[in-house]
């Protein structure tokens with residue numbers, strides 16, 4: 349590990365305007381995760397989970413409901429994938445199980461409405477994300493969106509956000525493991541060393557890209573789904589952590 353990278357790794361969360369260390373290499377391609385990197389997502393799931401727990405309060409305590417819902421979601425990931433529609437089905441399945449079949453049709457209808465309400469939320473940008481994307485695009489970077497989630501929902505959010513024009517390619521992925529990234533990089537003819545990935549999830553956005561020989565910037569969001577949490581005790585190379593998207597251009601040396 350070079351001295352420069354070592355310093356960056358150990359002084360990761362500088363305030364805007366205080367970065368002394370910029371990236372020592374140039375990237376042609378920059379990939380952006382979408383949920384909780386470009387726009388808010390996880391907060392809506394947390395709000396809905398609490399409403400779901402309230403709906404079932406006559407059957408169970410809140411903590412049990414949350415744990416059981418998470419267990420159902422994990423079991424269903426292999427069949428439904430990521431996203432709101434799978435989450436809706438998991439709420440219904442959990443409600444039936446925890447109530448031993450006694451949950452009323454009115455409450456099931458409420459769960460469907462909660463999910464539809466999530467699908468119809470307006471896009472709420474993370475501070476600075478749209479401005480940075482627009483600016484990098486104007487400066488000639490080739491930008492791509494690499495996001496997982498429900499296909500229709502993500503397409504709808506991309507349209508509502510009105511940012512498609514800044515991207516060379518948009519990929520809605522079924523999962524974000526090394527093999528998934530490798531396939532996309534090959535498809536787009538991108539050398540991993542020329543690729544920088546920006547995202548809020550160490551597990552899904554950062555570690556797989558670093559393992560392929562790419563570089564990554566982690567910008568944590570205040571809420572992370574338990575499934576996305578990962579322990580990392582390794583010192584990472586070609587890795588930066590920022591507090592906010594607005595710091596990205598500064599670290600890129602722009």
Ligand SMILES: [Mg+2]
Pocket residue numbers: 381382383384385547548549
């Ligand atoms: Mg994300």
